[in-house]
Amino acid sequence: TQLLEQSPQFLSIQEGENLTVYCNSSSVFSSLQWYRQEPGEGPVLLVTVVTGGEVKKLKRLTFQFGDARKDSSLHITAAQPGDTGLYLCAGPRDTGRRALTFGSGTRLQVQP
């Protein structure tokens, strides 16, 4: 069974601080995705990483895929209150149907 473990589960920081959240697995994934979800809404895709060691930047967000494709990280620089939300990592299930298996998420709160 492919499991994705995210840490930390909760993070409360002040506006302007930097933070990193992690997504780890004992399984190799062909790709990993990061989503952000706000209360009462569906997840919204932020990025897909495909190649081991890949780094992608989305404004103040930097995503990295581990060399062995078993882990990923999301780094946010100078966090803003608008970054508040649930950050989920997800990877394709090994059934070949391209459904996703999700981590349990990191709930981020950025205080103004």
Added chain:
Amino acid sequence: DTGVSQNPRHKITKRGQNVTFRCDPISEHNRLYWYRQTLGQGPEFLTYFQNEAQLEKSRLLSDRFSAERPKGSFSTLEIQRTEQGDSAMYLCASKAGEYEAFFGQGTRLTVV
């Protein structure tokens, strides 16, 4: 709005009643997924359609759950004889390509 649409957004039902949710995917997307998300967890895969064919069902999908996609367009998820443990957010997602899945806003089910 050409995104994934789910109805209703919220449903409160008494234990033992049947409920049905609808998902309208992005029109050109042939793949459709249903997920369930409980509080504090990431979404869990329930079932997958490619066009009108239901190609995969999770073990989470008990006999009380049934899903259809009769014409390969919209999909319905029915829960019979609801139980309190069915209370969750039910999410629908659609995709056309290899990676990116677009999620609807979800249907929040509360069984009282």
